[in-house]
Amino acid sequence: MNVRTLCLGVLSSGEASGYAIKKEIEEGLFSHFIDASYGSIYPALTQLAGEGLVTVRAEEQSGKPDKKVYAITPKGVDTLARSISVIPGRDKYKSEFLFQMLLQEYVTPATMLAAIDKQLTDLLADLARIGECKCAEHPHAGARFVADYGKAVLTAAVSVLNDKKAELLRQATPQAAE
Amino acid sequence: MNVRTLCLGVLSSGEASGYAIKKEIEEGLFSHFIDASYGSIYPALTQLAGEGLVTVRAEEQSGKPDKKVYAITPKGVDTLARSISVIPGRDKYKSEFLFQMLLQEYVTPATMLAAIDKQLTDLLADLARIGECKCAEHPHAGARFVADYGKAVLTAAVSVLNDKKAELLRQATPQAAE
DNA sequence: TGATGCATGTAATCCGTTACATGATTCA
DNA sequence: TGAATCATGTAACGGATTACATGCATCA
Numbered sequence: 248m249n250v251r252t253l254c255l256g257v258l259s260s261g262e263a264s265g266y267a268i269k270k271e272i273e274e275g276l277f278s279h280f281i282d283a284s285y286g287s288i289y290p291a292l293t294q295l296a297g298e299g300l301v302t303v304r305a306e307e308q309s310g311k312p313d314k315k316v317y318a319i320t321p322k323g324v325d326t327l328a329r330s331i332s333v334i335p336g337r338d339k340y341k342s343e344f345l346f347q348m349l350l351q352e353y354v355t356p357a358t359m360l361a362a363i364d365k366q367l368t369d370l371l372a373d374l375a376r377i378g379e380c381k382c383a384e385h386p387h388a389g390a391r392f393v394a395d396y397g398k399a400v401l402t403a404a405v406s407v408l409n410d411k412k413a414e415l416l417r418q419a420t421p422q423a424a425e
Numbered sequence: 426m427n428v429r430t431l432c433l434g435v436l437s438s439g440e441a442s443g444y445a446i447k448k449e450i451e452e453g454l455f456s457h458f459i460d461a462s463y464g465s466i467y468p469a470l471t472q473l474a475g476e477g478l479v480t481v482r483a484e485e486q487s488g489k490p491d492k493k494v495y496a497i498t499p500k501g502v503d504t505l506a507r508s509i510s511v512i513p514g515r516d517k518y519k520s521e522f523l524f525q526m527l528l529q530e531y532v533t534p535a536t537m538l539a540a541i542d543k544q545l546t547d548l549l550a551d552l553a554r555i556g557e558c559k560c561a562e563h564p565h566a567g568a569r570f571v572a573d574y575g576k577a578v579l580t581a582a583v584s585v586l587n588d589k590k591a592e593l594l595r596q597a598t599p600q601a602a603e
Numbered sequence: 604t605g606a607t608g609c610a611t612g613t614a615a616t617c618c619g620t621t622a623c624a625t626g627a628t629t630c631a
Numbered sequence: 632t633g634a635a636t637c638a639t640g641t642a643a644c645g646g647a648t649t650a651c652a653t654g655c656a657t658c659a
Contacts, residue, residue, distance in 0.1 A: 248521045249646075256528055266610055276527060280520035287647055289612055312610050312654080328531040334543050335521035342458035343426045343513035345574065349454060350434055351567040353506040365512050389529040396523065396585050403581035407574050427618075444638055465619055467640055490626085490638050 248330070250283050250291040255319060255327040258301060260386030262318040265289050276380050276390060279373060279397045280338075292317055300326055356419060363412050367405065374401045426508070428461050428469040433497060433505040436479060438564030440496035443467050454558050454568055457551060457575045458516075470495055478504055534597060541590050545583065552579045 257268045257277070265288050272283050292315075295301045300323035306314040319327070344366050351359060377397045382390040435446045435455070443466050450461050470493075473479045478501035484492040497505070522544050529537060555575045560568040 248519075248524060253524070256524065259528065259531075264610075265612090266608095277524075280518055280523040282517065282519070282647095284648055285611080286613085286649070293612090308610080308655095312612090314610065324531075327528070331525045331528055332532055332536055334536075334540055335525050337547050338522060338544075339460065339517070339519040340458055341426075341460070341517040344516060345458040345571050346426060346431070346434065346455075347509045347513050348574075349565050349567040349571045350437065350505070350509055351570075352565070353437075353502075354510055358510055358512075362512055366516075369515050387527050387530070389527040392529075392589055393523050393527045395589075396526070396582065399581040399585045400578050403577040404574065407570075407577045411570055411573075442638075443640090444636095460619095462620055463639080464621070464641085471640090486627095486638085490640090492638065 248335075250287040251295060252327065252330045253277075253281060253283060254288065254291050254295060254317075255300065255323055255330070258317055258319040259324065259327055262304075262316050264314050264316055265292050266314075268292075268317075274376065276377065276385070276387075276393055276397075278376055279393070295323065299323075356415060360412070360415055360419075363408055363415070367408050367412070370401050370405050370408070374398065374405070377401070426513075428465040429473055430505065430508045431455075431459060431461060432466065432469050432473060432495075433478065433501055433508070436495055436497040437502065437505055440482075440494050442492050442494055443470050444492075446470075446495075452554065454555065454563070454565075454571050454575075456554055457571070473501065477501075534593060538590070538593055538597075541586055541593070545586050545590070548579050548583050548586070552576065552583070555579070 253272070254268060257263060257271050263271065265285070269283065269285060269288055272278060272281060292301065292303075296303050296317070299320060301317045301319050304316045304318070306316055308314055344362060347354060347362055348359075354362075374397075377394050380390060380394060382394050385391075431450070432446055435441060435449050441449065443463070447461065447463060447466055450456060450459060470479065470481075474481050474495070477498060479495045479497050482494045482496070484494055486492055522540060525532060525540055526537075532540075552575075555572050558568060558572060560572050563569075
């Protein structure tokens, strides 16, 4: 899936600027399973407008550059619907963290601990972001499902990490607690 | 993390050809959290050899092209150790599947079901692959941890999917079971 | 006064995938 | 006979990130 389809997806629940789309991707439910930078969003939006899949309206603002508010057209909805009606490709999961954990014989215990703490922080942040989405009021029908899926997966990961961390600490300080 | 480091990681548990490295990445524990194609592995290996991080030995074979067996050097081990001793970047997770589920208002129930079944198949295959790794005999120290992590996450996902699937079937056929 | 948020955009660059090219052997 | 496995490699292409460029308003 490309950034164009992603933009259509975000716009399907209401008009937004490129900046706002980026925020939605970063802070909304999308953040769990998608990434996109300005460098890909802005060109995609321009392209979509050129093809009539979205409309643009410039909103004047004092000081700041004009805000360009994009809205999806019926043709855009159609394209979106067709794009997501094919059986999706495999999920892609890349983890430097697990690579490091697998090769832990080359890493000091201190680094291991720091890496696990960082991973825990990331997972918990993701979990919190999902928790903040009020699914009942969410513009998208599948919000509840996606939130449940994310929560289940992240919670499972956190649990394993906490176990592993406790084990590491036990090895490091056989008598005293941290 | 790049393909070069990945190759060093695989070679750290024993010599291998480019072809064998690809297989290891596809079928071993790595498969859960990493991807790489021949188009990136072969050039990476050539480059690593040029920098003295690995050695090459050509093994003659009847019919097939000479097999090039790569082995990591002390310098390579050093580079690897340094590469994985930094705190890793965030995991990257991309899922067309969840995108589709989130926007399910544009998808027919039949497609939903097919997509869920496909996802289930993928997850189960990943789970089976992890299950086949005999961690106790695995060359890498962290095998057990990575396997536990993968199993926990995948099992959680499978569980949520089965629930959702049952719910969909109940809605589709209110009286009869499938 | 300095960071952060709002707001848009482009160009260079990177990193990797896909497709192509080649070819013998073995198994069904 | 046709598919799969073994085996290596290159070139074209794609897709996105990073860094750069600009600039006001607000908050601490």
